[in-house]
Amino acid sequence: MKQQKYKCLHKLIWICSIALLLLSFIPNLFPDYWFTDIFSNFKLQYLIASVFCLVIVLFLFRRKILASFLLVLSIGFNAYYISPYYFNTEEESIKVEDRLKMVSINLLSSNTEVDLVEAYISKENPDLIVLMEFTPQWKRLLHKTISAYHFNHLEPRNDNFGIAILSKKPIEAKTDYFQLNQKPSIVSQLNFNNKPLTIIATHPVPPLGEHAFELRNKHMDYLIKNRSKFSDRLVVVGDFNNSSFSTYFQKLTETDLKDSRLGFGLLPTWPANISFLQTTLDHILVSENIQVLDRTVGENIGSDHLPISVEIGF
Structure with a gap:
């Protein structure tokens, strides 16, 4: 035996x-x-x-x-x-004149845990918030938070691709579909010391099937091919439906964009309730001329994604 x-x-x-x-x-x-x-x-x-x-x-x-x-x-x-x-040694310490703290939250359209979401935002107290799966219901539930951020651009939808950006600082924002499909992204611009900073909030489709896979990849390619349309200082934030190990994600970081997690760990975000299967689908990429000061993942807020937070310096 x-x-x-x-x-x-x-x-x-x-x-x-x-x-x-x-x-x-x-x-x-x-x-x-x-x-x-x-x-x-x-x-x-x-x-x-x-x-x-x-x-x-x-x-x-x-x-x-x-x-x-x-x-x-x-x-x-x-x-x-x-x-x-875990062992990134490329980051050089520079004198930081301006700081910006932002969080990215995939709310989950069916989630109703508004107290957990608001508690996380209150604890982090970010300058800027990106919300995905932002529905008309979430717009009502987060009325208090939205009112506290005087500069915002909201694109609520009844599917999983509503998106919003909330800011304490003045921003100029517009909706952009990247000539791909009817899934909105938000391109916004802030100014620090009269120098522009572009923040792109985006949420490509999940690659479940060949057609969706091609759409997601074209979404990534659009950002690469149109890099010159955006300012020298660039942040791309959102649920990419794409981990950092995918070839198509790595193409993004072959430009002047770097993963904000370098040196801070993998920081997985999905699925929120199954820790041993977790990978990172939620990302914040920053241009090489931006220093990442801190990067964290938040607690479970009732979504299938964990929220992420980053503090950057210029």
Whole structure:
């Protein structure tokens, strides 16, 4: 019986080792297919599972070399993408003359936990708020908060793609559909010491199916191809429906935009209630001439996404 259990465990670890290797590499080898792109979101989970399997191999397997090699390959490949978020050394300290704190919240259109949302906003006390899945009902529920932010641009919708931006500082904002579909983004501009700052609040469609996958990718490509339309200092914030491990997200950071999480950790945001599956779909990207002073993830506010907060300096 003991020998049979060992054989079953042996086979299971081999299957897991091969599966983890395939799940790690296939999204990068075939990035243009929507289904494989989904698996790119979970590199942290693959890393943890590979380490767990490697420990079992080292302690229980008689022949360890091939299985260990496959697992070390998985660990190294996934760690390559994860480690910059914990060991970023590129950020240089600069003299900060102006600061701006902003939060991004995917409200979830069906969520009714207005007290939790308002408590989070009150605790963070940001200068600027981006709201996604902003419905007419949420507009009513957050009337108190909206009134406290005198400069705002609201695009409530009855689907999951309403969006809003609230600011304590004067902004000029407009709705832009990026020539793609009828899903609104908001392009706004603030001024610090007579220098413009563009903030783009955006929410691409989730890539569930080939057509939606193509729309999301075109959304990302639009921001890259039209970078020159926006000011030198740029912030892009929202639910990208895209993790930082996806090829299409990485194309954004090949421009002058950088991930605000670098040096602060992965800070996963979705799904809010299933911690072991969490990945980061909610992002704030900033241009290289902006310094990230702080970056955090908030507590559960009743949504399927956790809210995010960033403080930036110029």
